[in-house]
Amino acid sequence: MFDFGRDPLAHFQEFLREAESKGLPEPTGMSLATVSSEGQPSARTVLFKGFYQNGITFYTNFEGRKGREIAANPKVSALFWWPILEKQIRFEGTVEKLPRDVSEAYFATRPRLSQLGAWASQQSAEIPDLDFLQNKLKEFEKKFEGKTVPCPPYWGGYVLIPQEIEFWLGRQGRLHERYVYQRQAEGGWRTFMRSP
Ligand SMILES: Cc1cc2nc3c(=O)[nH]c(=O)nc-3n(C[C@H](O)[C@H](O)[C@H](O)COP(=O)(O)O)c2cc1C
Numbered sequence: 592m593f594d595f596g597r598d599p600l601a602h603f604q605e606f607l608r609e610a611e612s613k614g615l616p617e618p619t620g621m622s623l624a625t626v627s628s629e630g631q632p633s634a635r636t637v638l639f640k641g642f643y644q645n646g647i648t649f650y651t652n653f654e655g656r657k658g659r660e661i662a663a664n665p666k667v668s669a670l671f672w673w674p675i676l677e678k679q680i681r682f683e684g685t686v687e688k689l690p691r692d693v694s695e696a697y698f699a700t701r702p703r704l705s706q707l708g709a710w711a712s713q714q715s716a717e718i719p720d721l722d723f724l725q726n727k728l729k730e731f732e733k734k735f736e737g738k739t740v741p742c743p744p745y746w747g748g749y750v751l752i753p754q755e756i757e758f759w760l761g762r763q764g765r766l767h768e769r770y771v772y773q774r775q776a777e778g779g780w781r782t783f784m785r786s787p
Pocket residue numbers: 617620633634635636637638639649650651652655656657658714715
């Protein structure tokens with residue numbers, strides 16, 4: 592039984608733990624949709640990395656397409672779908688940058704190659720070929736040889752503060768269950784179901 596009395600992020604955590612326990616590949620992968628200033632939506636996968644205050648976090652390059660779109664319009668949607676669980680969760684809300692020290696602390700835990708990759712890649716920019724990228728990587732390997740790789744100033748985390756979270760549970764005969772939490776201006780959540 593789905594319990595509206597529980598915090599929605601507790602439900603999310605439980606769904607995610609279930610997905611992890613089934614050994615699904617990349618259970619923390621979520622489709623993140625942003626919208627351009629012309630109203631063109633775009634989606635891509637990013638990894639959920641944890642909680643910050645009342646939201647969910649992910650890390651990326653602030654100057655790539657999604658970063659630029661977020662800077663102009665912080666409203667996003669994020670979607671998890673775990674097929675074998677027949678469960679889906681949709682988040683809608685606004686993103687904010689995480690405090691710098693939080694991003695830097697996370698960056699320090701990343702594998703060295705990923706850290707160097709963050710320096711080598713100007714995310715979303717057109718490049719001539721793969722050699723271009725590999726040469727950039729070599730450049731930064733040399734630059735930071737024997738040193739700690741610092742977090743690039745244009746790289747870090749965002750927290751998605753949900754305005755609405757919808758849980759979808761696949762059921763027989765297409766009578767799927769949809770449970771919605773909507774944040775209320777006065778605090779707390781309005782909870783209700785939607786028809787499948
Ligand atoms: C499984 C998977 C996980 C990914 N995780 C991230 C991530 O956490 N952060 C990120 O910036 N890109 C991640 N990517 C790459 C993005 O999907 C995307 O290609 C990249 O962020 C550039 O997107 P943009 O040009 O729309 O900004 C991931 C891709 C896949 C397939």
